[in-house]
Amino acid sequence: MKPILIIAPHFKIEYTAKKVADRYNDVDVKLALLNQSIKIARLAEKEGVGAIISRGGTASIIENTVQSVPVIKMEVSPYDLINAVYTAKKYGSNIFIIGFQNIIEGVGLLRKILNVNIHIYYINDEHDGERYIKNLINSGEKIDVILGGTVAENLALKYNIPTVLLETSAVTVDSSIKEARRIIKSTRKEKQKTEQFKAILNYISEGVVSIDYTKRVITFNSAVSKMLGIPIEKALGHPVDELIPNTMLPEVLNQTESELGQLFQIGKTQIVTNRVPVIINNKTIGAVETFQHITKIQEYEEKISENLK
Structure with missing residues (x-):
């Protein structure tokens, strides 16, 4: 699967998206509405897609379905809104607009501009619109x-009421693709930095x-894993005081000063520790502690002394 996937909730949006996607070599387009998108989104996540683009309620469902893939919501431009209301006005001035809030929000401003009686109803699902x-x-x-959108169109067809689709322009699709590319590029850079950081920690x-502000472990490298005899995967996410008896690290969350060169006993082993608060915008959001065998420090001191002779 290509890095970017557009899941279009209507065949007209799909048509527009495919025309735009033809200009790119990293974009796929599929048609699916609301819950129909779940299977497609999960498969895309499994296959390593970099970003998913969709619209309205379908985008919200996808966002709640996939955890590791960013979801870009296509916005409806002011031009799209004006064009749709202007077209709807041909059927009469009593216009009922039904849709998800992230699509039809702001359309009420066109009442005075186009001299129409606009009724707006935000829905959460298809059944909401039906009622x-x-x-x-x-x-x-x-x-x-x-x-x-598609839900409103389906309801109008079911009850034999004239309908106008609030379409998404090619310009909007194109800008969404560009945003997806930007996010993918940024995500890759962050992932590279994370992998480099992990490599350094484990070396x-x-x-x-x-730990974070809840005292749960967020970093636990190979060296401390060997010292404590605790597998990394079992340490991450657990309260630090459950893993390291008599640890003083949580106390650092309540201060702004570092504690350097502190002696600490782990079993029969003497350890030298440094404890440092992590501060952002004058607020302590976490803390870091380093451990080193005192025998290692003594070895280094002996080597330095020998080299200086």
Whole structure:
């Protein structure tokens, strides 16, 4: 699968997206609405896609489905909104706009500009829209036209009401692809930095432990794993005081000063530790502690003394 996947919730959006995607060599386009997108999104995540682009409720569902893939939501441009309302006005001035908030938000500003009576209803799913339409029909409300995305269009067709699709322009699709590319590039750089950092941590002879503000371990390198006899995977995410008896690291969360050259006993082994708070914007958000066998320090001192003779 290509690095960028567009999941279009309507065949017209799919058509536009494919025309734009033809200009790129790293973009795939598939058609799926709301829950139909879940299977496609999960497969894309499994195959290592770099970013997924979609719109409205479908984008929100995908965002909740995949955890490791960024989801870019295609915005509806002011031009798209004006064009859709202007087209809907041909059916009458009583326009009902139904859709997900991230798509139709802001359309109410066009009431005075285009001199139309716009009714806006935000939905959370297809059933929500169905209930709204039924209530309107039962109340005898005059509905000249329904405007919105695929859900609105399907409802309008079901109840034989004129409909106008709120489309996504090629410009919007293109800008979403560019944003996806930017995010993928940034993510790759961060991943490289993370891998380099891991390599350094696992190469150095000093043990390194870091915790977040909840006192849970977020860094636990190979050296400290060997010292304590605790596998790295079992340490990460656990409270540090459950792993290291009598540890003073959590206390560093309540201070701004470092504690350097402290002696610490692990079993029968004497350890020298340094404890440093992690401070961002004058707030301590975590702490780091390094461990080194005192015998290692003594060995280094002896070597230095020998070299200086």
